[in-house]
Amino acid sequence: MQIPFTPLVVALLAVVAQAVFxxxxxxxxxxxxxxxxxxxxxxxxxxxxxxxxxxxVAGIYDQNANWYFAPIYYSFAFGPLLYFYVRSLINHEFRFRAGHLWHFGPVLLQTALYWGLRTQSYAARAWFWEHVHRPYTYRLEFIGIWVSLTVYLGLSLHLLR
Structure with a gap:
């Protein structure tokens, strides 16, 4: 697999590596x-x-289409994780309990979708992309993530006040 080391590829790789570190x-x-x-x-x-x-950007998908729908999407977790980060930071008595897990319901559905797709054949994933994801679920996911982030950012700001 060849990766063109353009400035954007290097920047993305650096950001990912730094975030993981x-x-x-x-x-x-x-x-x-x-x-x-x-x-x-x-x-x-x-x-x-x-x-x-x-x-x-690095062309990995173009070189190996089997990487499509790799289970790396957990974007519905952004909002709840931000909220619980703020909540636990400002209240040292806070404890995460099983009753808080419902906040992560959407990310569990998102995870199940991508892990489920990952177990399917490439043909099944290609069909899903063409007939379901691109026309419907991609937009729903995009809008849902922004709604979730807005709600949880509002809750976090409310806690900070």
């Missing part, structure tokens, strides 16, 4: 474990999301 450092930190854990997961989710752009 920083997430690792945060996850290993001894202080503020809960907030750092949420921030580490958020950074990792963003890094994986940017990995798709890297694959596209």
């Amino acid at each position: 920083a997430a690792g450092l945060l996850a290993l930190a001894r202080r503020n474990r809960l907030p750092n854990g949420f921030l580490a997961l958020l950074m990792l989710a963003i890094a994986l999301w940017l990995l798709d752009s890297f694959f596209r």
Whole structure:
């Protein structure tokens, strides 16, 4: 596999690598474990999301179409992770409980979709892309992510006030 090292490819690779490295450092930190854990997961989710752009710009998808629908989309986790990061940072008594898991329902559906597609043949994934994802679910996912981010950013700002 050949990767053209254009400025954009290098920049994306650097951002992904730095986000993964920083997430690792945060996850290993001894202080503020809960907030750092949420921030580490958020950074990792963003890094994986940017990995798709890297694959596209670097031509990896063009060289191996089997990488399409790699399970690297966890963008519905951005909002809840940001919210719980803020919540745990400003309230040191906060504990994440099983009752909070419903916030991650959309990302679990998103994860199931991409992992399920990953187990399908390339022909089935190509059909899904052409007949379902491109005309419908891609837009729903895009709009849903922005709605989720807006709601959770609003909740986070409310906590900060």
